[in-house]
Amino acid sequence: xxxxxxxxxxxxxxxxxxxxxxxxxxxxxxxxxxxxxxxxxxxxxxxxxxxxxxxxxxxxxxxxxxxxxxxxxxxxxxxxxxxxxxxxxxxxxxxxxxxxxxxxxxxxxxxxxxxxxxxxxxxxxxxxxxxxxxxxxxxxxxxxxxxxxxxxxxxxxxxxxxx
Numbered sequence: 784x785x786x787x788x789x790x791x792x793x794x795x796x797x798x799x800x801x802x803x804x805x806x807x808x809x810x811x812x813x814x815x816x817x818x819x820x821x822x823x824x825x826x827x828x829x830x831x832x833x834x835x836x837x838x839x840x841x842x843x844x845x846x847x848x849x850x851x852x853x854x855x856x857x858x859x860x861x862x863x864x865x866x867x868x869x870x871x872x873x874x875x876x877x878x879x880x881x882x883x884x885x886x887x888x889x890x891x892x893x894x895x896x897x898x899x900x901x902x903x904x905x906x907x908x909x910x911x912x913x914x915x916x917x918x919x920x921x922x923x924x925x926x927x928x929x930x931x932x933x934x935x936x937x938x939x940x941x942x943x944x945x946x
Contacts, residue, residue, distance in 0.1 A: 835859060843868050846878055846914075849885045857892055864892055879918045881905065883929045883940075890938050899943040904930045 838858045840851040850871040857865055865871055874891065875884050886898045905926040909915040915922070933940050 840868065844878075846880065847872065849880045849882065850875070850888075853885050853888050856889065856894060860894060862892055862894070877925070879915075879922050881922065881926050881929075883926055883933070886933070886938050886940070887929065887936070890936065898938065898940045900940060901942065901944055903940065903942060 836859070837855050840854045840858070842848055842851045847868050850868045853871060854865060854868060871888060872878065874888060877884070882898075882900070886896070889896050905919070905923040907919070907923065910919050930940065
């Protein structure tokens with residue numbers, strides 16, 4: 784079984800992400816990476832489409848979907864700093880990978896990103912999910928510590944409710 788999606792983390796449409804990552808000279812480039820959301824909290828629709836060739840990375844296990852995604856981001860950005868999921872797993876030092884682990888990986892490779900969540904720390908409600916049940920208690924301390932140290936590590940985590 785694949786891991787359930789992290790419902791506490793906000794997933795942005797690719798057109799919104801690419802609009803912020805890649806400036807287009809003729810349109811003034813928008814607000815650039817990491818720009819705050821508009822006051823009403825709504826994500827503006829992209830004015831045009833962007834096509835980004837994202838090299839696919841196959842998951843090796845049921846739990847490494849986040850690591851595969853990070854590797855796809857790194858390769859898309861042309862960062863040849865990591866040769867496979869196993870290397871990212873060693874950097875995480877766990878097979879119970881949470882979104883905050885992915886943020887630390889992206890930061891390690893100097894990728895600009897925005898991290899929005901509705902829950903700071905591990906969500907104890909995941910104890911009802913089979914995927915998390917066995918390891919959740921151990922994860923809570925580790926994940927909460929990562930969230931607590933994020934700002935000092937240079938990782939900005941913002942609380943944002945989905946509308």
